[in-house]
Amino acid sequence: MTTPRTVELVVNGEHRAGDAEPRMLLSDFLREQLGLTGTHVGCEHGVCGACTVLVNGEAARSCLMLAVQAAGTEVRTIEGLGGVDDMHPLQEAFWEKHGLQCGFCTPGMLMTAVELLESTPNPSLDDIREAISSNLCRCTGYQTIVEAVQAAAERMQGEAQ
Amino acid sequence: MTRERHYIPESRQREKPKSKYFAIGHSMKRVEDTRLLTGSGTYADDVSLPNMAHAAVLRSPHAHARIVSIDKSKAEALPGVLCVMTGAEAAEVTGPCADFSSPPTTQHCIAVDKVRHVGETVAAVVAESRYIAEDACELIEVEYDPLPAVVDLEEAVTSTGDAVLHPERGDTNVAHHRVIDFGTVDEDFAQADLVIERRLRWPRSGGTPIETVGATAHYDRGTGKFTIHANTSMYNYVGWLIAVSLKVEPHRLNIVPTDAGGSFGSKLFCHKVCTLAGTLARAAGRPVKYLEDRIDNMTSGDAHGSDRVYDAKLALKRDGTMLSMRLKVIDDYGAYFQYGVGQHGNAMAQVTGPYKINSVQVDLTAVFTNKCQQGAYRGFGSEVGNFVIERLVDAACEELDIDPIEMRRQNLIEQDQFPYIMPTGNMYDSGNYQAVLDEALGMIDYDGWRQKQAEAREEGRYIGIGISTCQERSVFSATEFWMWNPNETPGFTLSSSPESVSVNIDPTGKAFITLNAPFWGNSPETMAVQVLAEKLEMDPSDISVGYADSDKGFNSSGPGGSRFTVMIAGAVSGAADVIKEKMLRVASHMLEADPSDLEFRNGSIGVQGVPGKEKTLAEVALHAHYFRLDLPEDHDLTSGIDAAYVYDHPVTTMPSEDRTDLGIFYPIVGHMCHIPVVEVDVETGKVDFLDYVAVHDCGTMVNPMTLAGHVRGGTVNGIGSALYEHFHYDENGQLQNALLSDYLHPTPMETPVDIRVGHVETPSPFTEYGIKGGGEGGRMGAPPAIAAAVEDALKPLGVKVDSLPLTPKVLRGMIREAEANGG
Numbered sequence: 001m002t003t004p005r006t007v008e009l010v011v012n013g014e015h016r017a018g019d020a021e022p023r024m025l026l027s028d029f030l031r032e033q034l035g036l037t038g039t040h041v042g043c044e045h046g047v048c049g050a051c052t053v054l055v056n057g058e059a060a061r062s063c064l065m066l067a068v069q070a071a072g073t074e075v076r077t078i079e080g081l082g083g084v085d086d087m088h089p090l091q092e093a094f095w096e097k098h099g100l101q102c103g104f105c106t107p108g109m110l111m112t113a114v115e116l117l118e119s120t121p122n123p124s125l126d127d128i129r130e131a132i133s134s135n136l137c138r139c140t141g142y143q144t145i146v147e148a149v150q151a152a153a154e155r156m157q158g159e160a161q
Numbered sequence: 162m163t164r165e166r167h168y169i170p171e172s173r174q175r176e177k178p179k180s181k182y183f184a185i186g187h188s189m190k191r192v193e194d195t196r197l198l199t200g201s202g203t204y205a206d207d208v209s210l211p212n213m214a215h216a217a218v219l220r221s222p223h224a225h226a227r228i229v230s231i232d233k234s235k236a237e238a239l240p241g242v243l244c245v246m247t248g249a250e251a252a253e254v255t256g257p258c259a260d261f262s263s264p265p266t267t268q269h270c271i272a273v274d275k276v277r278h279v280g281e282t283v284a285a286v287v288a289e290s291r292y293i294a295e296d297a298c299e300l301i302e303v304e305y306d307p308l309p310a311v312v313d314l315e316e317a318v319t320s321t322g323d324a325v326l327h328p329e330r331g332d333t334n335v336a337h338h339r340v341i342d343f344g345t346v347d348e349d350f351a352q353a354d355l356v357i358e359r360r361l362r363w364p365r366s367g368g369t370p371i372e373t374v375g376a377t378a379h380y381d382r383g384t385g386k387f388t389i390h391a392n393t394s395m396y397n398y399v400g401w402l403i404a405v406s407l408k409v410e411p412h413r414l415n416i417v418p419t420d421a422g423g424s425f426g427s428k429l430f431c432h433k434v435c436t437l438a439g440t441l442a443r444a445a446g447r448p449v450k451y452l453e454d455r456i457d458n459m460t461s462g463d464a465h466g467s468d469r470v471y472d473a474k475l476a477l478k479r480d481g482t483m484l485s486m487r488l489k490v491i492d493d494y495g496a497y498f499q500y501g502v503g504q505h506g507n508a509m510a511q512v513t514g515p516y517k518i519n520s521v522q523v524d525l526t527a528v529f530t531n532k533c534q535q536g537a538y539r540g541f542g543s544e545v546g547n548f549v550i551e552r553l554v555d556a557a558c559e560e561l562d563i564d565p566i567e568m569r570r571q572n573l574i575e576q577d578q579f580p581y582i583m584p585t586g587n588m589y590d591s592g593n594y595q596a597v598l599d600e601a602l603g604m605i606d607y608d609g610w611r612q613k614q615a616e617a618r619e620e621g622r623y624i625g626i627g628i629s630t631c632q633e634r635s636v637f638s639a640t641e642f643w644m645w646n647p648n649e650t651p652g653f654t655l656s657s658s659p660e661s662v663s664v665n666i667d668p669t670g671k672a673f674i675t676l677n678a679p680f681w682g683n684s685p686e687t688m689a690v691q692v693l694a695e696k697l698e699m700d701p702s703d704i705s706v707g708y709a710d711s712d713k714g715f716n717s718s719g720p721g722g723s724r725f726t727v728m729i730a731g732a733v734s735g736a737a738d739v740i741k742e743k744m745l746r747v748a749s750h751m752l753e754a755d756p757s758d759l760e761f762r763n764g765s766i767g768v769q770g771v772p773g774k775e776k777t778l779a780e781v782a783l784h785a786h787y788f789r790l791d792l793p794e795d796h797d798l799t800s801g802i803d804a805a806y807v808y809d810h811p812v813t814t815m816p817s818e819d820r821t822d823l824g825i826f827y828p829i830v831g832h833m834c835h836i837p838v839v840e841v842d843v844e845t846g847k848v849d850f851l852d853y854v855a856v857h858d859c860g861t862m863v864n865p866m867t868l869a870g871h872v873r874g875g876t877v878n879g880i881g882s883a884l885y886e887h888f889h890y891d892e893n894g895q896l897q898n899a900l901l902s903d904y905l906h907p908t909p910m911e912t913p914v915d916i917r918v919g920h921v922e923t924p925s926p927f928t929e930y931g932i933k934g935g936g937e938g939g940r941m942g943a944p945p946a947i948a949a950a951v952e953d954a955l956k957p958l959g960v961k962v963d964s965l966p967l968t969p970k971v972l973r974g975m976i977r978e979a980e981a982n983g984g
Contacts, residue, residue, distance in 0.1 A: 023292065037207040038200015040422065042371035043455045047901040050371050078200035091198045095190050098870050102682025103197025104204060104372045104422025129909040136901065138370050138423050139682055140870060141877035141939075142909040143916060 007071045011036070012080025020067035026060075027051045029067035030077060038078035038107050042136070049135030052108035053077050059115040059134070078107035081114070089159075090114060090152040099148035101139035109135050113149045121160070123153055166822050167582045170812055176696075176734055178861050178924040178931040184694035184701055185930060188866035192686040192706060202420045205375030205392040206452050213377065214243055216441050216451035217294035219284045219301050220460065221276035224310035224531035224894025225326070228274055228303065231284060235300040241293035244445040245301065246285050248273040255440040259402035259432045261642055262336070262501035263652030266327055268534075270406075270437040276305070277326050277496035278531050279896055280460025285437060287445040310531045310894035314470060314493035317528035326496055326529040336494055337502050337527040339645060341820055343584040344520025349485035353476035357557045362964035363545045365468035365493065366886035367459075368538045368878075369904065370682070372422025374431045374462060375452030376438035382446070386413040387439050392421040393431040394721065397677045397714035398658070406436045407443075414439075416711040418679035425878065426537030427464035428681065429721055430499075459899040464536030465888055467504055467545045468493035475553040481563045483516050483572045488549065489524040497534035501652070502527050504535065504542025506641030507722070509585040510827030511543055511632035514550040515594050516572040521584050525645065531894040539878055541722060544941040547631040551945030552963070555952070565949070566607075569598060569630045580926075586822035588812070589632070589830040590933075592858065593923045598630060600919045601834035601856040610838050610852070618957060623841045624851065625954025629946035633831035633857065635934025637722030638813040640826045648818070659809045660728030661715035662689065664736040666744070666802035668786040670779030671703040674733070678719035679708060683936060684867045685725055691863050692730045692929070696737035698761050699778070716807050723934025726863055727829055730929040731808035739804035744778070747785045747802075750792040751776050811927045829925050831933045833857045835876070835946035837913075841954045843976050846969030848884055848951060850912070855942065856919035860933030868935050869918045875939020876916050881907045882940065883947040887966050955979070 004019040011034060018033035025044075030036045030053070039062055042048035046064040053062045054076040082088040090113050093099065100106040109132060116123060116131040123131070128149045129142070137145060179185075196202050233245040248271035258268045271282045284301050288294035309324040311317050317334040325334055350356065376391035387407060393400070396418060401411035416435070421428050434451060442449040453462060474487040492505070505525050513521050540547075554572075558565045573594040574581050581589040607626070614624040639658040646652045663675045674689045686706035694701040709715070718724070745756040748766040752759070752774060760769050767775025776784075782802060784792075789800040814824040838852040855872050862868050885905040889897040898904040924931020944965060951972070952962040958979040964971075 021292065028291075031206075036200070037204075038202075040204065040372070041206065042373075042422075043901045045455065045900055045902060048371050081199070083199050084195045087195075087198065094198055095194045098191070098866050100194060100197055101684075101870060101874060102370070102372070102421065102423040103193070103202050104370070104682075106197055107200050110198070125914070129914075133908045133910050136371060136906050136908065138368075138425065138878070138906065139874045141873040141916060142912055143873055143914070144870065146909065 005068060007067050009070050009072060010074045012076055022066065022068050024067045025063055026065040026067045026070050027062035030062060036077050036079050040104050040107060042104065049112065050105050050108040052111045052135065054111055054115060057118065059112050076111065078110060081110060089155045090149065093148040093152035093155065097144045097148035097151060099140065099145040105135055105137045109137065109145060116149070117153055117156060121153060121157060125150060166817065167586065168814060169580055169588060170814065172927045173811055174927055174929060176929045182695060183698050184691045185861065185863050188864055189687065189691060189701060191684050191867065192690050193680060193684060204372055204422050205419045208377040208390040208419060208450065210377060210379055210448040213448040213450055214287050214289060214445055215291040215294050216285055216287050216438065216449050217291060217298050218282040218457065219298040220457065221272065221279060221281045221283050223276055223305050223307055224279050225308040226276050226305035227308060228272065228276065228283065229306050230304045232302040233284060236286060236297040239293065239297045239300060241289040242286060242297045243447065244287040244441065245297065246271060246441060246444055248283065251440050254408065254443065255436060256406050256408055258406055258436055259399065260499055261503070262498040263643065263646045263650045264330060266330065266498040268497040270433050270440060278533055279894055280456065280533065282461065285441055287441050287449050312530055312890055312892055312894050314468065314491050314528055314530060317493070317530050318491065318526060326531065334529040335526060336498050336529050337525065337645065340522065340524040342522045343821060346485050346487065346520045346522040349520045350476045353484055354479040355477050355560065357475045357477065357553050357560060359473050359552055359556055359963060361471040361473055361549055361552055363467055363469045363548060364887040364965050365465050366538065366882050366888065367465045368425030368427035369459065370423025370425060370427060373453035373455065373458040374428060374434045375450065376435045377448060377450040378438035378442035379448040380439065380443040385409065386415065388415045388417060389435050389439055390417045390419055391431060391435050392419045392428055393435060394424065394428055394679050394681060394719040395430050396711050397717040398719060399430065400711050403432050403435050407439045418708050418710065421679060421681045423682045425539045426541060426721065427462060429537045433463055455901060456899045459904065460533055460896050463499060463534050464538065465495060465533050466535065466538035467542050469545055471549050473549050473553055475557055477557055481561055481568050481571050483518045485519055486513060486521040488521065491526045491528060493530050493532065494527050495530055495532040495534035499534060499536065500642060502645045503642040506644050507541045507637065508543045508546040509823055510587045510634040511830065512546050512585060513583055514547065515574055515630055515632050515832055517574055519584065532890055537721065539875060539937045539940040543634060544944065547629065547941050548945045548948065551629045551631065552948060555949050565628050566602070570595065573630065586824050588825045588828040590828050590925045590927050591923050592830065592832050593921060594630065594832050597832050597834045597856050597858050597921050600921055601836050601854050604856065604917055604919050605836045605852065605854045623843055623954040625839050625841065625950040625952065627837050627946040627948065627950025627953060629835045629942050629949065631833055631942045631945065633833055633935070633938040633941055634827040635723035635831060636727045636811065636827065636829040637724055638810045638826040640813065640816060640824060644816045644820060644823050656813060656815065657809065658718040659716045659807045660732050661717050661805065661807040662729060662732040662736050663715065663805040664693065664740055664803065666740060666782050668783050670777065670782040672699065674704060674706045675709050676706060677709045677714040677717035678725065681720045683720055683725060684864065685720070685729060687867060688726045688863055689729050689733050692733040693737055696734060697741065698763055715805055723936040727928045727932050727934055728808060730932050731811065732806050734929045735806035735808055736804040739806065740802055743785070743802050744781050746795065746798055748776050748781050751781065751784055829928055829933045831857060831859045831935060831938060833938050833942045835942040837946050837950045839947065839950040839954055841951060841972065846972035846976065848967065853913040853916045854919065855916055855939065856921060857935060857938050858921040858923050859935035860925045861922055861931040862920060863932060865920065871936050872918050872939045873916045875937060876943045877907050877912050879940040879943025880912060880947065883944040883965050884967050885911065
């Protein structure tokens with residue numbers, strides 16, 4: 001249980017490798033072994049959604065997944081989404097619509113929204129609420145997050161046309 | 162110094178409200194956001210020091226027990242374990258945690274001899290990884306001798322002997338009892354035609370931010386100095402008390418703030434976690450990180466909210482005129498008493514609400530029980546007062562058959578009565594309560610909803626409309642923490658609670674602001690930037706912000722009590738005046754003009770009335786930094802441009818000795834009106850929101866977008882308190898819902914689709930630009946309005962709402978009972 005194995009995977013488009021005991025959570029692996037602290041851990045029991053990352057394009061609670069289960073997968077985290085000079089439309093929209101306050105749930109919210117917009121480019125407000133209801137936010141009351149996701153969807157649709 | 166009763170000091174306002182602003186009043190995008198949106202924030206768990214080890218704690222499974230023995234040998238033998246510490250061992254090197262109660266109450270960062278609540282730390286392990294530390298906790302063997310668990314707050318009043326949590330404070334679990342008459346209560350009740358009586362129950366909930374509390378501590382053996390990185394606040398106010406606990410001089414502790422992933426009051430001080438991490442780092446000889454896990458935070462985070470039962474009375478005339486109140490309250494503080502009854506000092510700021518009520522009697526009993534202790538949660542106790550008075554007012558409307566809106570119109574304090582001294586002695590600085598009510602009614606289509614309600618009832622649907630008109634006191638003064646203390650043990654009767662800032666202008670004319678209080682999830686950087694931009698007519702993007710640690714910090718009380726925006730505006734304004742004065746002196750030499758003939762204009766300093774005769778701020782800054790000695794003799798003009806400014810509370814007076822006048826301590830008073838429209842599904846007990854209007858008056862708005870964010874977020878916190886959240890302890894003192902899967906935060910499925918926010922702006926005459934606080938209001942106004950709306954919806958069944966939360970299960974029980982009674 002405690003003998004480390006080398007876990008190889010693709011994170012944000014780069015090949016990465018690190019040691020992990022079989023019991024090590026993917027969230028801890030990303031944060032501690034790979035130094036990607038943008039993925040946050042709020043509850044460690046799969047309720048709050050703060051640790052949400054995309055594994056092979058699907059949203060996953062990285063606190064409910066073992067690092068060894070992610071071997072060979074393609075993982076996307078907030079660090080791959082965009083920096084201050086090249087923000088993703090979702091990041092821009094969250095900024096403009098005040099879709100964050102403390103920012104702790106934000107990386108998980110953004111990755112959840114990325115999954116939504118990749119599968120449903122033109123979501124209804126109900127679709128957005130349904131999608132983000134997997135994640136807790138204690139600051140905003142959700143309304144501006146929903147508005148931000150909608151605004152980003154519209155912008156991305158506009159750019160696609 | 163003795164002052165006449167109800168003396169109002171002269172205003173120290175320097176910046177009057179303006180009709181047109183340069184930077185204030187704009188919904189500027191937040192300065193904080195780019196790092197938070199890109200995963201670059203540094204929260205408590207993101208701190209990593211070389212050679213760092215990790216700690217975990219063993220939690221007590223008992224609510225109340227003597228610790229007979231602890232065998233840590235197996236844990237110590239586990240490979241990777243560096244150190245295992247019991248409470249007795251920790252107490253040899255570390256004193257009790259900081260405590261503001263009087264007489265004092267002893268709490269250790271690891272329990273000594275006795276545990277007083279489930280989840281209390283019994284031992285701590287430091288290991289190479291958190292995984293190993295948690296494994297080792299499982300190997301610690303503790304023998305307990307259980308003591309009676311005190312769970313019910315009313316039973317706590319009479320418990321004695323082994324059931325007493327802190328025998329050194331006497332053979333009782335009553336932590337505090339005091340009765341104070343504010344004004345002529347007996348006479349006012351004697352004049353009443355009617356006395357409304359309700360027994361009201363406010364449940365224990367908590368801020369429960371998504372990020373827990375954490376600290377990473379390093380003890381330097383070479384210097385004897387601690388460095389602690391933590392998501393604490395108040396570290397530049399009372400952080401030195403952590404050094405006292407660690408038994409080092411305050412200058413041998415540097416507290417470095419991290420970003421906080423939400424607080425809502427719960428991270429007000431966090432001294433226990435800092436003290437524990439410091440103690441472990443010194444013992445292990447390695448930097449140590451301790452981060453609460455979710456169960457640690459819920460069972461032992463020292464931040465549960467108020468937990469009160471009220472016997473409340475409101476005396477009125479037959480025509481609806483409100484006269485007086487009597488409030489008998491018992492508050493369940495849990496196992497410790499870190500802030501004394503500060504939550505009730507707070508509640509006294511606005512205990513009679515926005516109404517012309519002449520007097521109030523408060524009979525306050527605080528009790529110890531075997532639960533996690535109280536801390537701060539958005540409202541700090543005064544939100545409960547709002548619930549109580551609004552329930553009484555609604556009950557009076559029912560009894561007197563007066564419309565709830567008319568009742569309020571009749572009793573609201575009038576615009577020409579400000580500044581208004583309310584019965585406890587606190588001052589309401591300014592307001593226009595009728596205007597707030599008008600604005601809310603204008604937004605909600607009240608008559609239309611009443612029509613829809615009537616139609617729905619025909620169809621067997623239960624729609625309800627609630628209204629609350631509540632106070633939103635802001636900018637606490639330190640006296641609230643000790644004013645209730647007994648005269649024989651008054652405690653530390655401090656009066657200062659300042660906020661400070663430093664500002665540096667770089668050689669290119671851009672500014673750097675250093676805050677001395679942390680990022681808490683609010684918008685401190687944005688507020689400071691907007692105020693400095695206003696003062697210097699500077700582009701906000703030319704200003705950046707950082708945070709001072711306690712080595713470099715100036716006195717700062719930090720966020721809390723909706724004070725930060727008001728206080729930082731005072732500090733930035735003061736620092737900017739120093740900066741301006743210096744820049745004018747440098748420019749006057751450069752332009753060979755008298756400083757009094759110069760003006761700041763759009764990024765430059767120029768001679769009034771002479772267009773073109775000016776120097777840009779960049780030119781002035783460069784000159785000040787590098788060419789000072791070129792300037793004429795001017796002995797106290799030194800190179801560079803910088804200023805530090807400490808801004809004291811804008812208006813405070815001291816309580817009278819007998820405490821029948823508490824003085825002015827929470828004077829910057831906003832107001833709000835919340836009107837939710839709900840539909841109750843009587844089959845399931847689920848409450849849905851059909852509409853929600855929240856109108857707030859927070860004085861001059863610095864940033865309407867972030868203020869609306871506070872209102873909406875606070876309102877959803879209030880929805881949680883009203884409908885879902887409750888720390889449920891069973892009869893043995895076991896917390897039944899210590900996980901977020903059981904302690905239910907609202908999700909998008911439980912919240913209004915659109916909380917429609919309105920604003921009225923009544924500037925304060927006491928603060929810079931007339932700003933008032935607005936950080937807590939949502940949670941202070943929502944619960945009474947929602948309670949009223951649910952009661953209104955179920956009026957055909959005769960259901961009365963006297964307690965919260967109105968979970969589906971609770972509501973179904975009430976509906977079932979009402980139906981059984983022929984409702």
